[in-house]
Amino acid sequence: MASLQFPDNSLLAKLAAILGPQGFITDPDLVTPWLTDWRRRYHGRTAAMLAPADRDQVAQIVSLAAEARVALVPQGGNTGTVAGATPPPDGSALLLSLRRMNRIRSISAEDNAVIAEAGVILSNLHDAAAAVGRRFPLSLAAKGSATIGGLVSTNAGGTQVLRFGPMRALVLGIEAVLPDGSLFEGLATLRKDNRGYDLRQLLTGAEGTLGVITAAALRLVPAVGARAVAWAGLPSPEAALKLLRRLEEATGEAVESFELVPANALALVLEKLPMLRSPLAAAAPWNVLIECVGSAGAPDPAIKLAELLGEQIDAGLVTNATLAASEAQAEALWALRESISEAEKADGPSLKHDISVPVSEMPSFVERERERVEARFPGSRIIAFGHLGDGNIHFNLLPPDDADRLAWIEQHGAAATAVIHDLVVASGGSLSAEHGIGQAKLAEFARLADPVRLSAIRAIKAALDPVGIMNPGKLVPLASKEKGQ
Amino acid sequence: MASLQFPDNSLLAKLAAILGPQGFITDPDLVTPWLTDWRRRYHGRTAAMLAPADRDQVAQIVSLAAEARVALVPQGGNTGTVAGATPPPDGSALLLSLRRMNRIRSISAEDNAVIAEAGVILSNLHDAAAAVGRRFPLSLAAKGSATIGGLVSTNAGGTQVLRFGPMRALVLGIEAVLPDGSLFEGLATLRKDNRGYDLRQLLTGAEGTLGVITAAALRLVPAVGARAVAWAGLPSPEAALKLLRRLEEATGEAVESFELVPANALALVLEKLPMLRSPLAAAAPWNVLIECVGSAGAPDPAIKLAELLGEQIDAGLVTNATLAASEAQAEALWALRESISEAEKADGPSLKHDISVPVSEMPSFVERERERVEARFPGSRIIAFGHLGDGNIHFNLLPPDDADRLAWIEQHGAAATAVIHDLVVASGGSLSAEHGIGQAKLAEFARLADPVRLSAIRAIKAALDPVGIMNPGKLVPLASKEKGQ
Numbered sequence: 023m024a025s026l027q028f029p030d031n032s033l034l035a036k037l038a039a040i041l042g043p044q045g046f047i048t049d050p051d052l053v054t055p056w057l058t059d060w061r062r063r064y065h066g067r068t069a070a071m072l073a074p075a076d077r078d079q080v081a082q083i084v085s086l087a088a089e090a091r092v093a094l095v096p097q098g099g100n101t102g103t104v105a106g107a108t109p110p111p112d113g114s115a116l117l118l119s120l121r122r123m124n125r126i127r128s129i130s131a132e133d134n135a136v137i138a139e140a141g142v143i144l145s146n147l148h149d150a151a152a153a154v155g156r157r158f159p160l161s162l163a164a165k166g167s168a169t170i171g172g173l174v175s176t177n178a179g180g181t182q183v184l185r186f187g188p189m190r191a192l193v194l195g196i197e198a199v200l201p202d203g204s205l206f207e208g209l210a211t212l213r214k215d216n217r218g219y220d221l222r223q224l225l226t227g228a229e230g231t232l233g234v235i236t237a238a239a240l241r242l243v244p245a246v247g248a249r250a251v252a253w254a255g256l257p258s259p260e261a262a263l264k265l266l267r268r269l270e271e272a273t274g275e276a277v278e279s280f281e282l283v284p285a286n287a288l289a290l291v292l293e294k295l296p297m298l299r300s301p302l303a304a305a306a307p308w309n310v311l312i313e314c315v316g317s318a319g320a321p322d323p324a325i326k327l328a329e330l331l332g333e334q335i336d337a338g339l340v341t342n343a344t345l346a347a348s349e350a351q352a353e354a355l356w357a358l359r360e361s362i363s364e365a366e367k368a369d370g371p372s373l374k375h376d377i378s379v380p381v382s383e384m385p386s387f388v389e390r391e392r393e394r395v396e397a398r399f400p401g402s403r404i405i406a407f408g409h410l411g412d413g414n415i416h417f418n419l420l421p422p423d424d425a426d427r428l429a430w431i432e433q434h435g436a437a438a439t440a441v442i443h444d445l446v447v448a449s450g451g452s453l454s455a456e457h458g459i460g461q462a463k464l465a466e467f468a469r470l471a472d473p474v475r476l477s478a479i480r481a482i483k484a485a486l487d488p489v490g491i492m493n494p495g496k497l498v499p500l501a502s503k504e505k506g507q
Numbered sequence: 508m509a510s511l512q513f514p515d516n517s518l519l520a521k522l523a524a525i526l527g528p529q530g531f532i533t534d535p536d537l538v539t540p541w542l543t544d545w546r547r548r549y550h551g552r553t554a555a556m557l558a559p560a561d562r563d564q565v566a567q568i569v570s571l572a573a574e575a576r577v578a579l580v581p582q583g584g585n586t587g588t589v590a591g592a593t594p595p596p597d598g599s600a601l602l603l604s605l606r607r608m609n610r611i612r613s614i615s616a617e618d619n620a621v622i623a624e625a626g627v628i629l630s631n632l633h634d635a636a637a638a639v640g641r642r643f644p645l646s647l648a649a650k651g652s653a654t655i656g657g658l659v660s661t662n663a664g665g666t667q668v669l670r671f672g673p674m675r676a677l678v679l680g681i682e683a684v685l686p687d688g689s690l691f692e693g694l695a696t697l698r699k700d701n702r703g704y705d706l707r708q709l710l711t712g713a714e715g716t717l718g719v720i721t722a723a724a725l726r727l728v729p730a731v732g733a734r735a736v737a738w739a740g741l742p743s744p745e746a747a748l749k750l751l752r753r754l755e756e757a758t759g760e761a762v763e764s765f766e767l768v769p770a771n772a773l774a775l776v777l778e779k780l781p782m783l784r785s786p787l788a789a790a791a792p793w794n795v796l797i798e799c800v801g802s803a804g805a806p807d808p809a810i811k812l813a814e815l816l817g818e819q820i821d822a823g824l825v826t827n828a829t830l831a832a833s834e835a836q837a838e839a840l841w842a843l844r845e846s847i848s849e850a851e852k853a854d855g856p857s858l859k860h861d862i863s864v865p866v867s868e869m870p871s872f873v874e875r876e877r878e879r880v881e882a883r884f885p886g887s888r889i890i891a892f893g894h895l896g897d898g899n900i901h902f903n904l905l906p907p908d909d910a911d912r913l914a915w916i917e918q919h920g921a922a923a924t925a926v927i928h929d930l931v932v933a934s935g936g937s938l939s940a941e942h943g944i945g946q947a948k949l950a951e952f953a954r955l956a957d958p959v960r961l962s963a964i965r966a967i968k969a970a971l972d973p974v975g976i977m978n979p980g981k982l983v984p985l986a987s988k989e990k991g992q
Contacts (some may be wrong), residue, residue: 024616025640045562049539094533103568125853130865130867131592131750131868132867133865133866133867134866135865136510150614176701177701177705179699183698183699184698186677188699190705190708191672191676196849200509202964204959204962205959206957206959206960206963207957207959208960210865210935210936210937211670211864211865211866211935212863212865212898212936212937212940213668213865213866213896213897213898213899214664214673214894214897214898214899214940214941215660215863215937215939215940215941216661216712216937216938216939216940216941216942216943216944217937217938217944217952217956217960218710218712218778218944218952218956218960218961218964218982218983219709219713219717219963219964219967219968220662220708220709220711220712221963221964223705223708223709224704224705224708224967225711226705227703227704227705228704239960242757242759244755244759247759263617267616267617270729270802271729271802271805272803272805273727273799274729274732274759274761274802275728275761275802296515301735303843316759317655317755317756317759317760320756320757320758320759321759321806326805362814378697378698378699378700379697380615380620380695380696380697381617381618381619381698382615382617382618409699411698412699413697413698413699414698414699435788450695450696450697452695452696452697452699452700452701453697453700453702454700454701454702454704455697455699455700456699456701457701458701459701459702459703467702467703470693471702471703472691473683474689474690474691474692475691475693475702475703475706476703477689477943478685478691478971479703479704479706480707481970482704482709482967483704483969484965484970485967485969485970486963486967497703498703
């Protein structure tokens with residue numbers, strides 16, 4: 023935005039004085055790793071990385087930045103896939119790392135709640151919950167690096183959304199510094215609270231454009247008693263969806279994960295990661311990885327799962343299936359699913375899409391649109407895998423084998439993405455199911471979003487951040503009159 | 508607000524022409540019943556009740572009202588308890604009834620989703636879900652009159668929040684007419700959608716101050732297979748909370764309702780409603796009504812519930828208990844709980860408070876603060892009952908038996924409410940757990956809310972409704988500089 027300023031020496035000196043050497047970091051060796059996004063497509067610059075120790079320091083930083091009209095880019099574990107936490111390349115913004123704020127302020131089994139600072143790493147939160155006999159039911163591949171602040175700011179999804187919803191459904195309270203430097207204290211662990219507009223929900227998923235989340239109160243659930251993990255081969259995505267609904271009815275909604283894996287994705291994993299083994303004796307056109315979980319004392323879900331899979335093999339819905347007989351076998355099945363991204367990476371550059379459509383549309387979308395896209399871009403291959411029960415598939419395009427992949431993506435990538443997004447919109451879906459908009463999807467969001475939605479988003483942004491210092495260039499498309507400024 | 512106008516004849520003529528005789532209603536016999544709130548404390552006036560047939564008519568109404576700067580008060584079943592849908596007494600606003608828009612546009616068992624217009628009555632939605640083998644897991648006493656639009660606009664709670672969350676957790680999409688007359692089409696039944704700020708969540712619970720909800724896409728869950736209902740007597744609220752946590756662990760989160768009923772509330776019900784019978788042979792100081800639900804095919808929760816209650820009687824946590832042996836017995840137990848409000852009403856006027864505190868605080872809050880309030884207002888009695896597992900209790904004060912109750916409330920009501928709300932705030936709680944702010948709680952909300960929260964709420968309101976036509980005087984306290992205008 024035209025009215026923003028570059029940070030000057032006076033501002034930097036004030037920040038250095040407040041934050042001290044641990045919190046005001048300019049050493050390139052320490053800063054550079056955080057200037058490139060997770061997928062290594064965006065590269066930023068910054069005059070300093072600010073790493074506050076507590077919320078008061080965050081409030082001071084934001085107040086000074088607001089006064090100086092300097093942009094701030096909040097960052098957690100830097101594991102986002104849409105470059106929402108990467109500063110712009112012109113060096114105009116300061117990077118605001120929340121990683122030092124990594125305390126768990128309180129945790130209560132009786133309240134089924136935890137209050138964690140923004141910099142707490144997800145797997146540490148899992149451990150803390152387990153230590154009090156509870157669990158935090160959100161997990162994803164980047165759990166060893168991703169932080170609570172980023173997970174809330176991006177409304178993260180993961181593999182348990184089917185049962186527990188995305189991060190939005192687990193947030194009880196939020197503490198945040200708003201763009202004027204004021205502290206919003208909304209951390210209560212209340213289950214019910216109807217006091218005006220839900221600012222917690224507004225800040226969740228706002229990608230740091232409305233303020234800096236400094237801590238969150240999150241919901242816990244009973245610890246896992248028994249879990250049952252199975253791999254099943256199926257003739258079609260339709261069969262997979264039918265199986266899911268039967269399973270939900272039979273197990274009392276104990277189904278936590280139901281991940282669709284097409285034959286080509288499994289083949290790629292087995293080719294690129296030879297230490298992994300095929301789960302079934304005979305390959306099936308489609309596969310699902312199923313996890314059912316019962317809480318301690320509840321019936322073991324393995325019994326129902328085995329029973330149902332047996333029935334459905336007899337009925338022809340499932341071609342073959344295997345139930346993990348041990349924790350090690352369960353982990354081995356999960357490794358197949360979680361290695362798809364790695365196998366794709368090993369295969370070479372690809373074009374990724376994180377899309378959702380209504381669940382009932384997903385089976386036909388996956389088959390029909392896959393063929394349509396592959397026909398439109400001859401030689402390309404679609405790998406469509408992921409969270410079938412959420413209607414959320416990672417619909418990734420691999421360029422033709424004989425092509426220079428980077429050059430192909432350079433030449434056809436934008437067109438292919440536009441074709442896929444148009445198909446999603448035609449199915450009433452979303453071009454961002456769980457990864458957010460950030461900078462990577464901003465142009466496509468602006469192109470495809472309903473003008474009424476865009477106008478409301480811009481009005482809210484302008485109302486809460488009139489100067490526009492909070493993470494500009496992310497999530498909120500400029501109004502057309504501002505374009506090109 | 509100073510800039511709003513009274514509706515003039517030109518506007519009324521235009522509206523009458525658009526809406527026709529069925530949609531433009533001025534007959535006092537038809538309008539008057541909707542001008543007084545559910546609890547009969549607020550009385551409004553209006554030049555006309557507008558009853559649009561579809562969303563296009565709603566958009567036309569809002570556009571005309573915006574142009575003429577005339578206030579609109581949206582209303583559904585008029586069952587709210589904070590007079591959020593009652594027009595002001597000066598006749599400045601038009602009443603906008605959504606009750607004619609009562610179509611279920613679509614329902615899908617495969618998607619576990621329904622799209623219902625704002626005027627659909629909750630019990631009709633329950634029936635529609637049952638007809639496709641699913642259920643909509645939100646229920647409350649007013650289900651025969653309350654409408655979806657109102658339930659979403661107030662983020663309604665009810666008796667199943669423990670397992671499924673409040674309305675907010677069940678909303679997948681929203682269609683609404685925004686204050687400028689534009690139509691926000693956010694009805695997709697997507698499970699995951701991260702496209703910018705969550706306007707669905709912002710409109711949920713906004714009490715019609717940011718626009719008019721015309722339809723909602725809502726989540727369904729598997730139909731009930733078996734349900735188990737029990738009544739247990741306990742020595743204390745602490746024992747009740749312990750029982751709840753054990754039950755959740757033992758039944759795999761099948762506990763849907765866990766309602767606390769003190770001895771004085773049960774006694775009042777049995778006194779005022781003599782057709783109801785005492786559930787237990789010996790009265791206990793505290794009671795809980797428990798409902799556990801298993802989906803079809805899942806294990807019958809009655810077995811676990813009976814087992815656990817037996818164990819806990821032996822262990823001394825529970826004094827005595829009864830498990831409903833039939834649907835009729837289950838209904839009879841529920842009737843005891845659901846008749847508390849009616850018994851209070853029969854007893855005479857009382858002072859109601861819908862408060863929440865962290866769940867772990869609730870047992871001590873109920874006992875300690877009850878004594879404190881009764882001591883402060885000698886002769887008064889507190890009846891504290893409700894959703895223990897949600898940390899949400901209806902903390903109602905009955906004036907002294909020898910007093911003229913209305914006069915007592917007139918004289919001491921505001922002071923007593925302030926004392927109770929101060930205690931809630933001191934416990935980190937909310938003065939509105941599930942009923943909203945409306946006009947009834949607006950002054951207390953303004954008195955007790957964090958200024959940062961209020962300022963953000965006002966900024967959002969001004970950004971989306973700059974003229975202030977949408978339900979003025981509800982939910983959003985005027986800024987102090989505007990006070991007295």
